[in-house]
Amino acid sequence: xxxSTPLLLLFLLxxxxxxxxxxxxxxxxxxxxxxxxxxxxxxxxxQSSRHAAELxxxxxxxxxxxxxxxxxxxxxxxxxxxxxxxxDRLEREVDYLETQNPALPCVEVDxxxxxxxxxxxxxxxxxKYDMLTDCGYTIxxxxxxxxxxxxxxxxxxxxxxxMGPAEKIYVLDGTQNDTAFVFPRLRDFTLAMAARKASxxxxxxxxxxxxQLVYGGFLYYARRPPGxxxxxxxxxxxxQLIKFHLANRTVVDSSVFPAEGLIPPYGLxxxxxxxxxxDEEGLWAVYATREDDRHLCLAKLDPQTLDTEQQxxxxxxxxxxxxxxxxxxxxxxxYNTRPASRARIQCSFDASGTLSPERAALPYFPRRYGAxxxxxxxxxxxxxxxxxxxxxxxxxxxxxxxxxxV
Numbered sequence: 001x002x003x004s005t006p007l008l009l010l011f012l013l014x015x016x017x018x019x020x021x022x023x024x025x026x027x028x029x030x031x032x033x034x035x036x037x038x039x040x041x042x043x044x045x046x047q048s049s050r051h052a053a054e055l056x057x058x059x060x061x062x063x064x065x066x067x068x069x070x071x072x073x074x075x076x077x078x079x080x081x082x083x084x085x086x087x088d089r090l091e092r093e094v095d096y097l098e099t100q101n102p103a104l105p106c107v108e109v110d111x112x113x114x115x116x117x118x119x120x121x122x123x124x125x126x127x128k129y130d131m132l133t134d135c136g137y138t139i140x141x142x143x144x145x146x147x148x149x150x151x152x153x154x155x156x157x158x159x160x161x162x163m164g165p166a167e168k169i170y171v172l173d174g175t176q177n178d179t180a181f182v183f184p185r186l187r188d189f190t191l192a193m194a195a196r197k198a199s200x201x202x203x204x205x206x207x208x209x210x211x212q213l214v215y216g217g218f219l220y221y222a223r224r225p226p227g228x229x230x231x232x233x234x235x236x237x238x239x240q241l242i243k244f245h246l247a248n249r250t251v252v253d254s255s256v257f258p259a260e261g262l263i264p265p266y267g268l269x270x271x272x273x274x275x276x277x278x279d280e281e282g283l284w285a286v287y288a289t290r291e292d293d294r295h296l297c298l299a300k301l302d303p304q305t306l307d308t309e310q311q312x313x314x315x316x317x318x319x320x321x322x323x324x325x326x327x328x329x330x331x332x333x334x335y336n337t338r339p340a341s342r343a344r345i346q347c348s349f350d351a352s353g354t355l356s357p358e359r360a361a362l363p364y365f366p367r368r369y370g371a372x373x374x375x376x377x378x379x380x381x382x383x384x385x386x387x388x389x390x391x392x393x394x395x396x397x398x399x400x401x402x403x404x405x406v
Contacts, residue, residue: 129351135280135328140400145366148392159376163216175271178206209272210374219244222274255306261290268322277326316347325377340370355402
């Protein structure tokens with residue numbers, strides 16, 4: 001070992017001494033940090049334990065309440081099911097009672113013995129109607145109801161042409177409008193965006209009410225002429241019938257309806273002054289006048305010229321009437337109440353005299369939304385197309401021979 005060895009050892013010792021001091025300070029710092037972390041961890045553990053205890057206490061308090069709420073919900077559900085069952089049973093019993101105890105037919109006797117109300121009519125009035133076809137059916141009952149959709153406002157009309165294409169649907173929304181929707185088929189009408197599938201037909205004069213009719217490729221409707229109902233002119237309380245060609249979109253013919261002092265025929269449908277109808281026999285009109293403001297009148301129209309062929313004063317009251325239709329020459333009037341309830345055919349009038357009011361069935365319509373704004377009979381399908389508070393409904397009818405017993 002040379003003389004330089006002690007010097008080297010002294011140098012190494014002098015260099016290691018500061019490193020040992022730094023290590024000591026570093027260890028002390030780490031110990032302080034670890035102590036702080038342990039303290040925080042302890043606090044977190046205490047808080048977690050406290051929160052867990054609070055949550056456990058809350059759970060213990062809520063469990064009995066949840067059990068009580070569940071029992072009450074089950075009790076309410078059971079009670080609701082019971083009430084629903086009672087309502088269904090009550091409806092079945094009401095339907096049965098209505099079937100077993102039909103309402104009395106609407107038959108009135110004129111005290112003056114002059115042949116019925118309003119017998120001062122012109123032309124062939126109150127004469128027996130000679131049937132043009134062998135149609136001898138009457139309604140037995142409303143067999144079923146199908147709600148198609150909701151389209152348009154609360155009042156309107158939808159129908160098919162009984163003499164035209166079997167699939168086309170015609171929709172006339174509102175009581176004063178000039179644009180009709182034509183759908184190529186029923187499926188297109190039931191779509192969510194139905195209006196996009198429809199073609200629009202604009203008529204030259206707006207219609208009034210919901211008494212329009214599509215028949216043989218023509219749209220028949222009532223127009224309020226200048227000075228018509230509410231106009232205060234010479235044509236006060238008169239209406240003009242329009243025959244509009246749907247394909248050519250032209251007015252083919254028009255005629256002022258030959259009745260003075262027209263008033264709404266249905267007490268619950270104040271916007272309709274003339275209600276047009278079609279059946280196996282052709283074209284009809286339901287109306288009322290001031291001459292006898294308590295009953296409905298029926299007229300047989302010539303679909304070619306719009307001339308009135310025959311007229312009848314019926315015993316059917318205007319009060320609480322909401323709509324009507326004609327089947328095989330028999331007028332059926334549907335009644336309701338102002339707070340909308342279940343509608344019922346409560347009066348019928350057979351122009352041919354084959355069906356007496358006492359032997360006519362008076363069926364109820366199934367429950368629905370409000371009141372009928374319009375009813376259109378399709379003789380080809382034996383169905384009614386109804387507009388009920390904006391909902392479009394199809395009623396299937398069950399028919400029987402007029403000679404059969406009720």
